[in-house]
Amino acid sequence: MLMTKIILKNWKNFQDLELPFRERAFIVGPNASGKSNLLDAIRFMRDIVKQAGGFQYAVARRGGVAKIRCLSARQDSNATLEIHLSHSFSDVHPEWQYRLSFRHAGGGIRRSEGLILEEVICKQGEIIGERHNTDSIEEDDWKFTLLEQPVSNKKFREIYDFFKDIQYLHVVPQLIREADSYVLTSGREDFYGRNLLEAMAKKNANTRESYFNRINQFLKIAVPQLEEMKFVSDQKTGIPHLQATYKHWRAKGAKQQEKQFSDGTLRLVGFLWAILDGSGLLLLEEPELYLHSAIIKQMAEYIARFQRKRDKSLRQVFITTHSYELLDNQGIGSDELIVLRTDSESTQAQIGSEVKEIRDYLDKGFSPAEAVIPYVAPKQVEQLSLLKED
Amino acid sequence: MDFIIVGEDIATREIIKRLISQYCSHAAILREEPARGSEIQAQIRRYNMLAESYPIFVLTDEDGECPPNKIQSWFGGDIIAPQMLFRVAVDEAESWLLADHSGFSNYFRIANEEIPLSAVRGNEKEVSFSIRYKTSLFIMLELVPKSRSASVREQLTPRNRAHKGPAYNSAMVPFIINKWNPEMARQNSSSLDRAIIRLLEFCS
Numbered sequence: 228m229l230m231t232k233i234i235l236k237n238w239k240n241f242q243d244l245e246l247p248f249r250e251r252a253f254i255v256g257p258n259a260s261g262k263s264n265l266l267d268a269i270r271f272m273r274d275i276v277k278q279a280g281g282f283q284y285a286v287a288r289r290g291g292v293a294k295i296r297c298l299s300a301r302q303d304s305n306a307t308l309e310i311h312l313s314h315s316f317s318d319v320h321p322e323w324q325y326r327l328s329f330r331h332a333g334g335g336i337r338r339s340e341g342l343i344l345e346e347v348i349c350k351q352g353e354i355i356g357e358r359h360n361t362d363s364i365e366e367d368d369w370k371f372t373l374l375e376q377p378v379s380n381k382k383f384r385e386i387y388d389f390f391k392d393i394q395y396l397h398v399v400p401q402l403i404r405e406a407d408s409y410v411l412t413s414g415r416e417d418f419y420g421r422n423l424l425e426a427m428a429k430k431n432a433n434t435r436e437s438y439f440n441r442i443n444q445f446l447k448i449a450v451p452q453l454e455e456m457k458f459v460s461d462q463k464t465g466i467p468h469l470q471a472t473y474k475h476w477r478a479k480g481a482k483q484q485e486k487q488f489s490d491g492t493l494r495l496v497g498f499l500w501a502i503l504d505g506s507g508l509l510l511l512e513e514p515e516l517y518l519h520s521a522i523i524k525q526m527a528e529y530i531a532r533f534q535r536k537r538d539k540s541l542r543q544v545f546i547t548t549h550s551y552e553l554l555d556n557q558g559i560g561s562d563e564l565i566v567l568r569t570d571s572e573s574t575q576a577q578i579g580s581e582v583k584e585i586r587d588y589l590d591k592g593f594s595p596a597e598a599v600i601p602y603v604a605p606k607q608v609e610q611l612s613l614l615k616e617d
Numbered sequence: 618m619d620f621i622i623v624g625e626d627i628a629t630r631e632i633i634k635r636l637i638s639q640y641c642s643h644a645a646i647l648r649e650e651p652a653r654g655s656e657i658q659a660q661i662r663r664y665n666m667l668a669e670s671y672p673i674f675v676l677t678d679e680d681g682e683c684p685p686n687k688i689q690s691w692f693g694g695d696i697i698a699p700q701m702l703f704r705v706a707v708d709e710a711e712s713w714l715l716a717d718h719s720g721f722s723n724y725f726r727i728a729n730e731e732i733p734l735s736a737v738r739g740n741e742k743e744v745s746f747s748i749r750y751k752t753s754l755f756i757m758l759e760l761v762p763k764s765r766s767a768s769v770r771e772q773l774t775p776r777n778r779a780h781k782g783p784a785y786n787s788a789m790v791p792f793i794i795n796k797w798n799p800e801m802a803r804q805n806s807s808s809l810d811r812a813i814i815r816l817l818e819f820c821s
Contacts, residue, residue: 551653584647591666600652609631612790 228389229543230269230508231321232311236328237297237304239264240567240574247578249316249563251530252545253554253595256567257605261574262547265567266510268308269545271295272325272390275375282329282372286341292331293339299572305330305344312389320352323386327372332365343369348383355382392507398423398497400490400517423497424485427458428467430504442499449522450492469496490517498526502533508543515550523552527559554596561589566603618820619647623657623664623675627786629710631793633674639799640813641820647671661691661703668698672819675702676812678709678751702819707808711752714793716809717802724796725773725788726765757782 235244240261254262267289274285289295295306307328311321325348332342342365348356356379360369373379380387427435435458446453454472461468469485471492485493494517501509515523534542548554554564564579579585579599588598620637624630630649637644650664651657657664657677664673682690684705688697697703706713715721715732722729750758761773761782773782782788803810 587667587670591663593660593663593667597650597652597656597660601648601650604649609627609634609786609790609794612627612787613794614787 228312228314228322228385229316229541230310230389231313231316231318232309233265233268234307234309234326235268236307238268238306238308239295239297240569241265241576242297242299242573244574244576246565246576247562248543248545249560250534250541250543251527251559251563252543252565253527253559253563254545254547254565254567255549255554255599256574256576256603257569260567260569260603261576262567263512265565265576266395266512266545266547269310269393269508269510270395271308272310273393273395275372276387276390281375282327282343283340283370286329291339292329292341296331297573307345312386321349322351323383323389324349324352325374325383325386327374330363332370340370343372346373348373348386350383389507392505393510394501394505394507395510395512396497396501396514397512398494400488400493404486404488404493423500424467424469426504427469427500428460438500438503441503442496445499446492446495449495449519453492456496491519494518495522502530502544506536506540506542508545511544511546513547513549515548515553520552523550524555526553527556531558551596551600554599555594556596557594559595561586561595564595564599566599568603618644618672620644621648621650621664621667621671621673622646623650623673624710625654625657625677628714628789628793629676629678631790632710632713632797633676635793635797636799636813636816637674640816644672644820658691662693662695665692665695665698665701668701670700672700673702674704674816676704676706676710679705679707702815704812704815705808706812707806709752711756711789713799713802713806713809714789714797715752715756716804716806717798718805720796720798720801721792724792725760725769727760727763731760731763753781757785 230248232245232247234246235241238244241264244265254265256262271285271289274280274288275282286292286295292306296304297306305328307326309324309326312323312325313321326345327343328345329341329343331339333339342360342363343358344360344363346356346358347354356373358373374383374387374390430438439456439458443456446456452473452475454474457470457472459468459470460466469488471483471488473481473483475481488496494514498511498514501511514526530544530546534544536542546553561580562578564585565576566579566582566585567574567576569575579589579595582602585598585602589595618641620633620641622630622633622637624633634646637646651660657675661675664675667673677687679687687705688703718732719729721727722732757773757775761770764770764773769788771782772784772788775782799809799813803813
């Protein structure tokens with residue numbers, strides 16, 4: 228299943244957004260334009276369906292409806308999210324459409340919650356489930372989505388499964404390395420920090436080994452001196468570790484565990500694991516961080532190669548990036564580029580193929596990096612040179 | 618009219634922007650390029666194609682190649698598009714800054730007579746130097762040490778093997794934006810003078 232479209236209204240940076248998606252999405256924009264918030268809207272759906280999750284969990288985790296609503300939203304204070312899923316990019320009607328609209332409820336001495344105003348599910352263009360809370364009744368019925376309840380989502384379990392399989396990767400090396408981070412991150416399924424090791428630990432041993440073979444092929448080239456990366460469990464405590472052997476002057480090589488790994492090595496292992504593991508939509512947050520530019524240059528292509536799975540299904544990958552090297556790849560389609568630009572009100576998002584300027588650059592042979600990076604560069608950045616020291 | 622401007626470094630792009638704002642004030646800046654340095658020569662023929670649809674102002678250094686040769690080798694015989702404004706500053710774009718003799722002297726607090734003026738290059742009135750440095754290095758290695766301002770010396774004196782002072786742009790950009798007087802400078806630099814004439818034609 229593919230996510231072919233997202234529509235957001237009054238959602239964080241986006242007052243009104245409608246974006247089609249392709250095999251990959253390279254989301255590019257200035258700082259604070261909403262790149263991560265775009266991924267977060269997708270993760271919101273995942274939070275609704277995941278175990279111990281749910282609509283209220285998804286809202287609360289983001290600090291309440293007030294934090295989700297677009298800052299520039301005025302009268303229309305409902306946040307709306309709609310997602311289309313299809314089997315192929317050429318489907319006339321999406322296989323599935325899911326729309327959820329909600330606003331803030333409660334406050335005062337009551338706990339502040341999200342209140343569903345509308346929930347609509349369509350299959351091949353026909354409504355198969357809908358609810359409209361036209362009078363904004365604050366009853367419990369309107370605090371849970373049909374999607375999150377096993378009884379009510381029977382007819383559209385495919386949507387539920389799609390969102391459940393979404394993976395998000397943003398490895399923070401400091402968190403993996405720090406033993407204390409276990410406390411900070413436990414309970415979060417996202418691949419923040421420590422959970423990368425947990426995810427590896429949960430994997431079937433044979434599969435894990437075959438992933439590590441692939442990872443090692445890559446690491447041997449990318450990380451000088453690294454001989455082999457292995458997954459090990461501490462025999463006493465059962466705590467999972469990564470262990471690497473380096474080619475050094477010592478005859479048997481020197482072993483290191485993740486605490487001693489460089490930021491780059493940890494990020495790279497996380498990136499490779501995410502690419503190899505799973506078949507659901509993969510969301511990658513700035514995969515270029517901490518990595519050498521020669522490696523970043525290969526990332527777009529590496530993703531393309533491994534997004535086609537054994538069963539021929541396609542795994543979509545959406546990426547936020549600031550990297551010239553990542554985008555300096557002539558194999559990136561203009562409809563895989565998503566450019567964000569901010570105005571005083573909100574952020575405008577466009578597909579590269581819809582922007583004449585970007586099309587013109589690509590048509591004349593410029594790389595996507597050349598076409599897109601100046602397009603989203605902050606205006607008047609030279610003013611930085613004018614800042615006074617005191 | 619919205620220009621795409623192309624210059625090797627921040628100072629060069631600021632010079633272009635300053636000229637556009639002064640001599641073509643109705644024009645805006647669409648984009649600043651290239652996305653990363655040292656790409657101009659590699660991209661110039663693409664820019665030339667792009668200039669069929671967009672006005673483009675490219676300013677580049679001479680790099681020891683006289684402009685006609687440079688055009689020949691860079692454009693490979695392509696016809697330069699009417700909307701392509703391709704200018705080569707004598708020696709380096711910084712020579713256009715130095716050509717505003719009194720402005721430069723006052724701003725960087727370097728005595729007037731230290732700054733070479735109208736030295737002869739062929740028959741042209743150009744600031745040129747019978748020295749082994751490029752203009753920017755001449756500024757940093759010969760002129761800056763004579764500045765009476767400690768902060769100018771600090772910002773513009775290159776550290777070990779560096780090509781520029783540690784805060785080169787922070788020193789140059791405010792000068793280019795606020796103090797540089799192209800009208801004065803063009804009297805001492807024929808390459809700047811010609812560039813301004815072309816820009817005026819372009820924008821009229």
